[in-house]
Amino acid sequence: MKYQPVIGLEVHVQLKTNTKIFCGCSTQFGSEPNSQTCPVCLGLPGALPVLNEKVVDYAIRAGLATPCQIAPRSVFARKNYFYPDLPKGYQISQYELPICEHGHLDIEVDGVGKRIGITRIHMEEDAGKLVHSDIPGLGSGSGVDLNRACTPLLEIVSEPDIRTADEAVAYLKKLHQIVVYLGICDGNMEEGSFRCDANVSVMPVGSDKFGTRTETKNVNSFRFVKQAIEHEIERQIEVIEEGGKIVQETRLFDPDSGTTRSMRGKEDAHDYRYFPDPDLVPLVISQDWVEATRQGMPELPEVKLARYQSELGLSLYDAEVLTATRPLAAYYEGGLAAGAQPKAAANWVMGEVTRGLNDNGLEIADCPVAPALLAELLALIDKGTISNKIAKTVFDEMWQNGGNPADIVAAKGLVQVSDTGEIEKIIDEIMAANMGQVEEFRGGKEKVFGFFVGQVMRASKGKANPGVVNDLLLAKLKG
Amino acid sequence: MELFDLTIHELHAKLKTKEISSVEATKACLQRIEATDERVNAFITVTADSALQAAAAADSRIARGEMDLLTGIPLALKDIFLTKGIRTTCASKILADFTPPYDATSWGRLQQRGAVLLGKLNQDEFAMGSSCESSAFGATRNPWNLECIPGGSSGGSAAAIAAQQAIATLGTDTGGSIRQPASHCGCVGLKPTYGRVSRYGVIAYASSLDQVGPMTRDVRDAAIMLGAIAGHDPLDSTSVDCAVPDYTAGLQGDLKGVKIGLPKEYYIDGLDPDVKSAMDRAIATYRALGAEFVDISLPNTDYAVACYYLIATAEASSNLARYDGVRFGHRAADAKSLAEMYRQTRAEGFGTEVKRRIMIGTYALSSGYYDAYYIKAQKVRTLIMQDFLKAFESVDVILTPVAPTPAFKVGEKTADPLQMYLSDIFTIPVNLAGTCAMSIPAGSSAAGLPIGLQLIGKPFGEAEIIRAAYAFEQATEWHRQKAQL
Structure with missing residues (x-):
């Protein structure tokens, strides 16, 4: 049996605003741990988020560039789960009413064009990160660095319109080019500014019913995306061929082996208990705001x-x-x-x-x-x-x-010599010194013409106008 | 009259003429706290040293002639307000040793005007309760009768005024937490319109309902305090950018032609007879003052308590997720894994009522139940809001009881959470509607416990209810009654 892979991509784009999405802390990469934090991004009691409007501008730009509909009213929602790098115990994201929906991106693979649908683009805050190596003063324990917490992200979700790893890479490269062009992302994949999760399933060719999908996380280069998807397609086909069933799960890409491995199954999936964040009012975007952003776009x-x-x-x-x-x-x-x-x-x-x-x-x-x-x-x-x-x-x-x-x-005296008299003088000297070759040319061996051009140019230290040299030389050689 | 028993405006007059100093007034309050708080337990933390320093600073400010109505006035705050460098517990074990690095906006505004902080007041843990019994620091007692609860959750804020420990206090009101204890302790409590006062730096219980407000000895003081803390705060996206009027300026207006609504759903058969007769007398007083009464209906009142306990708990379940032992607050010792650390920290740190509400809220937001509970409750909330807006098309102010009964006995309702929840039946709808209301002293029970009345106003109609409250206060003596300790 032949199989048709079905692929959808979720891309996280870190926005290059100077400050975080809900507070005034700097977003600079690589600073001393926890040096860029405040009550808001530390999730201290009583702290409240205030939306950075620049993030909205950037989201509108991304939406306009992947022609999406910009929602006149969108809502921030809380995604609830516990993890030490998530200071509030919830991530502020958008859920039911994202800022952008119904867009697309046109890609080309081997000369064949294809349109990939974009389901939605929404704004959210990033989490901090855990440091597990030895930490001064902590020994072998784990540390939490919240510099990255509350950094603005766009999540761009494609429709399951992608069918091959190459299409996936073409889509990602195109998207990467756009967000960098728009000036909203530095595009640095190594630092995680542009990262991708791939949803992959396979179904028998001719079927219109998608197979069970897996989500592969943490794929942070174009090469890895290709590897991860190709591996996941192969793995799924193998499982099915052997009579097994694909389980819905989250998998992690391992760049060292080029393979994916199970991270958590459906039964461990979080119930994120999304609900509208009561600390933020609904985001209302006027047509004027959209137009002003459009005017400012490259x-x-x-x-x-x-x-x-x-x-x-x-x-x-x-x-x-x-x-x-x-x-x-x-x-x-x-x-x-x-x-x-x-x-x-x-x-x-x-x-x-x-x-x-x-x-x-x-x-x-x-x-x-x-x-x-x-x-x-x-x-x-x-x-x-x-x-x-x-x-x-x-x-x-x-x-x-x-x-x-x-x-x-x-x-440097490099002005080109176009004076025919001066060039004629050089030609005459060269011809006089190379009568043998002159005879050869006149005898029909036209290849020696190149020799004369070279000699004249060299004698003029390259300054002779090549067009003038050609014309004069030809006339003189022909006698 | 003792120094600790003055109102803000009375003390201000004495400070202004330099008849007394802020240090003297502050010392009087601190001594009174010392003398009474073992019995009342209104304070979790008393900040005597910093209070005296602040009072001295206020005195020099007064000497320089840079005086404000609040300069040198000894106040106290519910322990839900973050105070930089001063322990802030929210009456929970999980924050028992938490010292915040910043000030709540509302406290910052009072501080800027030279107010003096006496300390941090007891409350129900995370403001979840109606009796001030769920505090990890022990129950607060009602100064009118130490066997009774002071109301909650801002029980300490009300008791400290009734016990003459502080001139005025701040509380927060999510479902009645300012108005109900004000009623039970015989003081004035004002819950402003949602968005009128910044919530920044106030520990969140239910973010869409929480609102900061003053608790005072009289209506003028409430007007002064509200004027000081109200107004847009760029750090709180839900605070509204609309002009703050001078609430003291409109106090004197008369009530001729003012239409007062009496919602039939609030005058129910089960109402305590003392509360009922207090309401009847209040209606007579208002009629004598020239007000007109209109019978109205708020038809969705019956659903308010259920609606509240879904929305408030849903928000609380998320708001309280940050108390995880990772960055601040209590952390369980000897946990063997991350999951165990979370479990034990929260098991040890939170009290029963808080756990109960986190569980209800988590359930209400869970996949498969969200539409049936949370979304349904939001729809009911919209209906309740519309009830009020419709009523305000025909009336200026709505008059109701604050609580169905006067203060009950300590321990009387702790075994039955539903009975406890019903004590907020008349206050909860106002929070759901997001509008403003206040409680003022309006009577006394046969047992000598204070009874308050509630005036509910239009959104951002604080000036109107303050005027109606002031007229009543001028016509009655209830606010002059003192608890005997």
Whole structure:
């Protein structure tokens, strides 16, 4: 029997607000344990949550980018369970009335497009974390660090529309790109800013009745998602083939073995006793708020991709590379804004600029050559002041020591020679010194033309205008 | 008249003319506490040293001419209000050694005006009770008759006024916890509209019902106290941003043409005869003052107690989850696992009534029961709210008894929780409706125990009930009666 996997994803996106969702504490990562806490995020008696409006802005952005309906009224709810990293004994989340619903994301795998439904997006607070290693003053006990408690999260829940691990990865990459583009998440998967739980089931091909699903938690890289899902599909098929039944359970991904193992079964599942949080009033979002947020949103990667092709005439490939991240696109667009031609700028950004970044392990934001200066350099090529080849030398100089391209060209005497008299003189000298090759050319061996071009360029120290050299050389060689 | 027996406005006048100092008044109160509290047990913690320091600071503030109505006035707080650096127990073993790092907003506002804190007052554990018997620090006794309960949960707050230990106090009211003890102890108790006073720094029992309010010797004092603590607090999302009127300014208005509603569901056959005759006399007094009476109906009153015990307990079951032994408060010794630590800590730390309510609330929120209990109760709550709004279309104020009986004996109802719950039958609907009400002294039982009347106002209509209360107080002598200790 053949099996059809059915996959749904729950993604937790940590929002990069400066302060927590229900108090004014900093959200900075990696500080001294419990140094970023207050009565609210410590869950002290009497403390009350106050909603950070920035979190709502960010949730609206995410909702608009994955075209969801933004609820004019949504409600925070308490999810009740006991755990030492959960200071209040409940997590403030949204349950029956989330802020966003009914969205979708379009993905592409091997050239085939597909729409994945987004069930809902809701806001919630993160928990703290437990530290089990030796703690100064505590010895071998466990410690609770509540710096992360009350950090804002979005939970983005997909419909069970995903059918393969590759689709899952494509969905996650697309979602990751969007939230980073929107500036609402730093996208750092190692620090847990973007983490995924995968719901997986299998059913016989042709069936329309989903099998029993398992939820695999703690999958924090694209590679692990693929591994975890593929393993879980295989495992479930194996169980069924052997006559067993899949049990509804929560499983944990183990990155070391690439497998999943049972964490808790359905019988241990919590009854979270959700109910509306009486400490927070219902969140009312006006159409004006939504519109103001929409106005403040950056152009989304999908729209950019289309525009780069239709308006700038770039190939699909070039457009994809340049829109991959928002800073790279911003760099490229910075060049265009300074007057660079789209195609030339694309070639340079994808060529010299990217090479320089890779060689030096830099991010585009740290690129030592500002986009406006790159545009100036391209303008010099355009005007024929320097050749493309010389431009690379100038670019290297700009990368190493800064400065603007016109000054470097002047200082180093790199101005291209287009003066026909001067070039003719060089050609005559080269031809006189290489009469043998001249004869060969004239005898029909046209390949030696390249030799002459090379000699002339070398003699001009690369400054001769290659177009002029070609024309003159051809005329003279042909006699 | 003794210093400890003055009202806020009387003491203020004496402080202003420098006839006496805040230190003298504070010392008088501390001595009175010393002399009486062994019998009354109104205080869990007395902060004599810091009180005297605060009084001295108030005196220098008065000397500088920077005086407020509350500057130098010795007050006490129910032990549910967080006080920075001062132990705050909520009358529970689980918080017996808890010293908070911050102040409740309401106390902060009083402190800013130079009020002096005498100490922290006894209550039912986590404000769950109507008799002040469920405290882990022993029951508080009614100063009018030490064999009787003072009412609850703010029993200490009422008893401290009746025992002349503090000039005024703060309590909290979730289902009657200010009004019922005020009635039983012969003082004024005001439960403001939900959202009128910040709940920040007040230990939560039932968040959608809890409200802070003053307990005082007379109506003017209640107006002064409410004016000081009311107003929006950016730290409490449920506090409402609407202007705070000068509640003392409207005291004098007359009651001509004021329409007072008498809900038939509150004047029931089982009403204690002393309470009934107090109500009859009160109606006659109001009629003489020019008020008009209108018979009204609040048809869903019967469901209020059941509705309350689902909503309040549901919220409480979640609010009290934080007392888990992990970060603060009591932690069981020698637990072998995390689950055991949780179980033992809570088993040891909470009293019977608190456990009972956590269990009821957990049940009401459980999967499969949520719709039948919690959601149904919310719907009933909406109906009760509508009852009041409809009634207020035809009346300005509603007049009812506060409690069906005067104070009962200590131990009389502890074995029967349902009987205990019914003592809040007339006060609970107001919390469910979210509106305001107050209790003022209006009579005395054959056994000499005080009896209060309840004035219920429109949402944010505190000024109106304060005016009606003040007119009654001016026309009667009940508020002048003193408990003899």
